Amino acid sequence: MKLILNNIKYQITLIFAIVIAISFSTTALFTSISFQDKFEKLIQQELKSDIRFSKELLELRLPGDWSARGNSLYKGEVLINNNFEIVDMIKEISGNTASIFLGNTRVTTNVLKPNGERAVGTKVSPLVENTVLKNNKPYYGAADVLGVMNQTAYEPILNRQGEVIGILYVGIPSTTYKYLINEFILLMIAISTIILILGGGVMLYFINKKISPLKSLTEVTKKIAKGDLKFDYTIKESEDEIGVLSSSVHIMKDQIYEVISKMKQATLENNKIVTKLSNYSIDLSYTAGIQTEQSKEFHSTFLELSKSSKKINENIESSVDSTKNVSNIILEFINSF
Template identity: 40%
Template sequence: MMRSLKQQLLFLVIGPLILLSIIGTVITVAYMKDRAILATDTKARCDLATAEEILNLMYPGYWEERNGILYKGDTKITNNFAVVDRIAELTGDTVTIFLGDIRTTTTVREKNGQRAIGTRVSSIVSTKVLKNGELYLGEANVVGQMYRTAYKPIRDANGKIIGMLYVGISKKLSDELLHKSLFTIVGITVILTVLVALIAWYFTQRVIIGPLQEITKSTKELATGQLNQKVEIASKNEIGELAAAFNQMVEGMQSFAMHIARVAGTEVNTVTFPVRQSSSEPNLVQVKPAVETNFPASAKNDPIGLDTGYPLPVELPKGLNEATLKQILAFIESENRPMSAEEIGEGVNLTRVTARRYLEFLEQIGKVEVEQKYGTVGRPVKLYKSK
């Protein structure tokens, strides 16, 4: 099934827009995810330094293991929940102090709500921190839940690693914050995409499709023999040029129809071709045969017949109509100024080509005088004025 031009244009505009929106959203999601991880790791590192500073201020002295119990200075740290609770309150993190790889005091809780005392750290963390003496920064499984974590070795007075200090940020909480931000960005992207799509649809309909439909409709009517189907499109783009070419074609066909009528010997007394302003206006095409009328000798002093009201005592050229001739002359006299054939045609609802034929006849019989108007470029324009 062939798609309409409107569908093709909308697809051409909206398709790339949607594709760019999807690509932009994917890139934004990836970027924000990386930034969120970086921000979380930075916070964990800073909170770990804060926890270490608080422990040093609250409990001066070296870390020490005595009979399986962890001390700092003279203060017992094993099962000392006050210090980890205080650090957790200040940082918003979970906090744990390990003796070896075993939690000796912590804010981390198991599913039953009890503190996870005596549970062990994962082997990956244990290897990097306890064995290699390095800082661990990243995602880790903490008692069945995923956290963004930071672990640091705890050393005694001799530099021996005897435990670890830990802070962790819930990955579930950080993911929720990330998802909210992403939903906001996606929502804004969708709204902007729809808005641009509506603007594209309106522009396509008004500037391209509407004028083309108007030209198509007039062309179909022209094919049925209605030679008054000129279109009024003010656009200065290619569609405006197409409309102008169509109107020139209509004028040419009207002139050709007049010529054929003259050659065939047909009297075409009234031919009115008004410019169609909208589809609601009637199409006026009048064709009447000539009427043979006897007129008095008094009419000879009025070669146009405007004063006596009688038909013309002279023979009109084939294709010209007495009533239209009088209408044109009356319009010229009422305006009392030089006018072009186009202006006169618009004034009496005729095409420029038809109006010029009447004006040439009026010039021949001496009812109008002609002036030449010269412009900067192009041919001079004839201006007609009543004598």
């Protein structure tokens, strides 16, 4: 893992893969949401058409007005309670579940309970009851049908006086089309993964081809750092940054080699001069040694001469004193006469 993170090729490929993955994930997410929204709108259009068909079928098969007689619902003179023929016919033709309500209670339906029984006697959801029964408006959209979310179409059933006495329902469980949506999402993920792998492979190939000269440059700079300048390498002929870098490194190597060669030549010349100076110094030292010995002899002779001079001077002074004494004696002798 450390080797991969320290390799510029894999770093660029990893960044590319992350960007592509994020892009495709975002695209897939928005596409899925958009697809689901459009699919649900399409289902709603289909359900509106199906509920119109159901009303026409009821009018055709059961002519007459709707009426509520106690706990029973009639269409003309036909009792609707537990009359499953009409709802099953609607399901057979449209593929949708269907129910007919008296007030908020199902009196005939092909919606099943978890135990498999028809959900006769069950109630409509409060949201639908408030919209359809209380406000006399149709309801189209998602609704809870016995704990299962459905895309639904509910329309009020009116008696001859225009009063709302019941509800006509058709719908499709969300699980039915969610499966299709999930299949679409999985398909998008599969396509995105394939594109990501292929794109990553192509990207890795071109990156490897593009930055492969950097490997050579890395080895070249390592040799230069170790002082090894006696080698040749092929310059990548291109006008991009890598080509310019390769050419610059080549020029730098040659210049460093030239400078070091000149320094070595200058060092050799200096060594020759130092050798000559050393020899000359030895000669001077030898000559100086001879002169030093002669100087010592001269100094010794000088000291001896100085001592002799001093003695002579002392003798002269002694002679002068003697002369003075002799003169005094002579003067005294003369004066005595």
